[in-house]
Amino acid sequence: MRKLIAVLALSTSALAVTSIYLWNELRDARVQVELLSHAGDAVAMPLAPAMHSQHGADPTAIAPTAAPEATVISPIDDAKARQKVQEDGFRDSARQKLLQLADATMRAQMLEEWKEGNTHNKAKYARYLGLSEADAERLIDVLADQYLAQSEAFARCTLRPPCDYQPVFRETNAAQQLALTDLLGTEKAQRFEHYMYTGVERNMVSSFLRDKIPAASRLSDERAEQLIDALAEERRLVETTIKQRGFEPFVYPMEGVVFTFQNSMYEPGNTDERLKEAADYNRRIHARAKAILTPQQLAGFEQMQEAAIVGVKYWLRQQERDRATRTATPGGIR
Numbered sequence: 001m002r003k004l005i006a007v008l009a010l011s012t013s014a015l016a017v018t019s020i021y022l023w024n025e026l027r028d029a030r031v032q033v034e035l036l037s038h039a040g041d042a043v044a045m046p047l048a049p050a051m052h053s054q055h056g057a058d059p060t061a062i063a064p065t066a067a068p069e070a071t072v073i074s075p076i077d078d079a080k081a082r083q084k085v086q087e088d089g090f091r092d093s094a095r096q097k098l099l100q101l102a103d104a105t106m107r108a109q110m111l112e113e114w115k116e117g118n119t120h121n122k123a124k125y126a127r128y129l130g131l132s133e134a135d136a137e138r139l140i141d142v143l144a145d146q147y148l149a150q151s152e153a154f155a156r157c158t159l160r161p162p163c164d165y166q167p168v169f170r171e172t173n174a175a176q177q178l179a180l181t182d183l184l185g186t187e188k189a190q191r192f193e194h195y196m197y198t199g200v201e202r203n204m205v206s207s208f209l210r211d212k213i214p215a216a217s218r219l220s221d222e223r224a225e226q227l228i229d230a231l232a233e234e235r236r237l238v239e240t241t242i243k244q245r246g247f248e249p250f251v252y253p254m255e256g257v258v259f260t261f262q263n264s265m266y267e268p269g270n271t272d273e274r275l276k277e278a279a280d281y282n283r284r285i286h287a288r289a290k291a292i293l294t295p296q297q298l299a300g301f302e303q304m305q306e307a308a309i310v311g312v313k314y315w316l317r318q319q320e321r322d323r324a325t326r327t328a329t330p331g332g333i334r
Contacts (some may be wrong), residue, residue, distance in 0.1 A: 064176075094158035101152050114144045128186050128195055138194075142183055146176040198232040204256040204304075205231075213301030223292065230288040235260050238281065254315075256306035257282065268323060273315045278312050 100106045118140055128137040150172040157163040179191040195202075205228050209218055219227065238260045239249040245262065252259045259278050263269055282305045288303050 090158055094155040097155040098159070099150060101155075107148065111144050111148060113139050114147055118151075119144065125192070125195075129184065129191055131184075131188075135183075138183060139180075143176075144180050146172070146179060149175065188269060194232075197236075198228050200251070200253050200258045201228045201231045201235070204253070204258065207256050208301065208304060212304055213297055217294065217296050219293075219297065227289065227292050228291060230257070231285050234284050234288050238284070252312070253309045255308040256304040257285070259308070259312060265315070265319075271320060273314060274316055275309075279310055282309065 100110065122133075122136045122140055125131060125135060125139055129139075131139065153168050153172050154165065157165060157168045166179060177189065177193065180192060183189075184192060205219075205224055209224065213219070235258055237253075239251075242249045242262050244261070247262045248264075250261045250264045252265050259281050261274060261277055264267075265274075286302070286305065290298055293301060
């Protein structure tokens with residue numbers, strides 16, 4: 001389980017250096033892992049036929065001809081079974097990804113689809129970095145190539161257990177930075193890295209401006225950039241503190257607030273402590289926002305923070321309920 005958590009944590013960290021398209025892919029992967037986790041609750045019951053049918057097998061071929069006697073599954077065995085389902089799912093996805101990337105036609109399709117999915121970013125990159133349209137187009141090409149290379153590297157690592165994903169992430173990130181420096185030069189490559197790191201804050205501020213602030217009170221572009229930079233700087237400080245403690249930061253965007261936790265949200269933990277972490281984070285970014293926003297704007301920011309805490313609380317409590325019912329005695333509900 002811990003190596004799956006490591007993938008999720010590293011994937012979340014990749015928000016800082018990859019495109020919004022990659023963010024969507026990683027978010028979908030996190031959802032897939034969560035679904036696999038719930039599917040694992042049904043191990044040795046309908047799960048096996050359901051999974052085999054995905055590969056074209058006849059599900060009735062493995063169904064028992066008679067009801068077996070009830071067996072008692074220990075919590076340890078149950079946890080191992082769920083972990084195996086999750087790992088098998090990751091490896092199966094990795095095999096599919098490598099087969100697709102090895103097929104020239106599929107690879108070309110994936111490359112063009114990635115570029116098409118990021119076309120809307122071209123004007124943003126050009127404006128933020130001061131690029132010509134042609135250079136912005138070349139930037140999209142480089143990012144597309146690096147995205148596929150990173151996908152391939154992680155897939156290969158997944159198929160070579162036990163895999164340490166951190167070196168893979170560092171290597172692919174370094175390769176991307178080298179390619180960007182060759183294209184943009186050192187100064188603009190660093191500026192682009194900052195742009196990508198602040199991507200989640202950028203989306204948050206965009207939503208904030210659109211939904212929470214009346215048109216008459218909108219921030220200027222300059223003030224919006226100040227808010228983005230301040231919030232991202234605070235997140236970086238929190239991440240640095242967490243790393244100094246020997247942990248890997250886990251970024252969890254919720255309702256406009258980029259919560260940064262000391263441990264993965266997908267690992268069992270103390271809900272009250274995590275809610276305290278979330279509240280502390282909210283206080284830190286509130287102080288940064290207060291120095292930039294007007295009272296009316298700050299009121300909208302606070303509404304967004306309150307909604308984010310509600311969302312995190314619900315998600316954490318739901319995880320508690322899921323774990324409680326997952327370990328309940330089979331057959332308890334008729």
